[in-house]
Amino acid sequence: MARWQPRARERLERAALALFVERGYDATTVNDIAERAGLTKSTFFRQFADKREVLSSGQDILIDLFRNAIAHAPPSATAVDCLAAALESAGPLFTPERHELALQRRVVVALNSELQERELLKRARLAAVIADALRERGVDDMAAHLAAEMGVLAFSTAFARWGNPGNRAPFTTIVLTTLAEFQTRAKMLSDKV
Amino acid sequence: MARWQPRARERLERAALALFVERGYDATTVNDIAERAGLTKSTFFRQFADKREVLSSGQDILIDLFRNAIAHAPPSATAVDCLAAALESAGPLFTPERHELALQRRVVVALNSELQERELLKRARLAAVIADALRERGVDDMAAHLAAEMGVLAFSTAFARWGNPGNRAPFTTIVLTTLAEFQTRAKMLSDKV
Numbered sequence: 001m002a003r004w005q006p007r008a009r010e011r012l013e014r015a016a017l018a019l020f021v022e023r024g025y026d027a028t029t030v031n032d033i034a035e036r037a038g039l040t041k042s043t044f045f046r047q048f049a050d051k052r053e054v055l056s057s058g059q060d061i062l063i064d065l066f067r068n069a070i071a072h073a074p075p076s077a078t079a080v081d082c083l084a085a086a087l088e089s090a091g092p093l094f095t096p097e098r099h100e101l102a103l104q105r106r107v108v109v110a111l112n113s114e115l116q117e118r119e120l121l122k123r124a125r126l127a128a129v130i131a132d133a134l135r136e137r138g139v140d141d142m143a144a145h146l147a148a149e150m151g152v153l154a155f156s157t158a159f160a161r162w163g164n165p166g167n168r169a170p171f172t173t174i175v176l177t178t179l180a181e182f183q184t185r186a187k188m189l190s191d192k193v
Numbered sequence: 194m195a196r197w198q199p200r201a202r203e204r205l206e207r208a209a210l211a212l213f214v215e216r217g218y219d220a221t222t223v224n225d226i227a228e229r230a231g232l233t234k235s236t237f238f239r240q241f242a243d244k245r246e247v248l249s250s251g252q253d254i255l256i257d258l259f260r261n262a263i264a265h266a267p268p269s270a271t272a273v274d275c276l277a278a279a280l281e282s283a284g285p286l287f288t289p290e291r292h293e294l295a296l297q298r299r300v301v302v303a304l305n306s307e308l309q310e311r312e313l314l315k316r317a318r319l320a321a322v323i324a325d326a327l328r329e330r331g332v333d334d335m336a337a338h339l340a341a342e343m344g345v346l347a348f349s350t351a352f353a354r355w356g357n358p359g360n361r362a363p364f365t366t367i368v369l370t371t372l373a374e375f376q377t378r379a380k381m382l383s384d385k386v
Binding site: 078079080117120121123124140142143145146147149150153157181182183185186187188189190191 | 271272273310313314316317333335336338339340342343346350374375376378379380381382383384
């Protein structure tokens, strides 16, 4: 078998998520995943460190995109403008072909407390990256942290909305609308419910 | 030795933190902690499930206080008023005698990545509790989540400030000031830096 497999990563990811849904995350082995994808175990390990990493696919790319978008936002950009630029930059990762994976992912994570913990840690890492990037633009520490939490909330809310079978708008549209909704809330927290 | 030891919990907590700072968290055993406190291992296990739990001491009490304060805030209270009530209700936990423990705690956690992960999970749990309590008052889902993140940021920032040897103001004063500072930031996120 050739060492290089076209689209091996995506095939493995699809096979893994399908199996996680069918058999449960814990009961699925790397062997199962490779077999379902029609690839070898060593091909799997060239793409992922372990089965858990399949669910973190794209996290590093996302972090780079966010960091870059915030660093290169125009000098006149406000903190929210920077968040919008970051979230918008992630759009190309969320192609229509990935809708199904997002839904499967949600089901798998919802059923496994260890995976839920990993999600929380990933969220925290994302927030830290956004806060750092904002601080480097001169946003003060407290505002940077608060904005970062709002950015992560907008991202995760939008991701859930986008993964929803009833919602077929592009991710970019969804995420910018979601951010604007949080922005309104931020201004209203001191208002009467 | 009597089964019941006065202030056993606090003595164990102080012994544990002192040892974690001196020898490192990983190198300290439950035996070491009990010995330093002048208590038995079985007394330790009547108070804590394991040494990690020593560092989560008070988390459940904090959660109950937050939940209660938000539930019983006056009907006219805004989301930020509810956060203020929650944070203020935690004041009695942070007595002057605990200053030193807060500082030791920070040192220990800063040196151990596993403990940092636990801290992030505790923060997430606290945010979830606040968001739930606000939702039960009729705050909409997005506002509840955003307010909860702001509350947790205010709490953790205030805890760090209070633990700082240079700051001897009461926790309640510090946390309400910190919350007000975040509240100002929330309104300004859309303004030019």
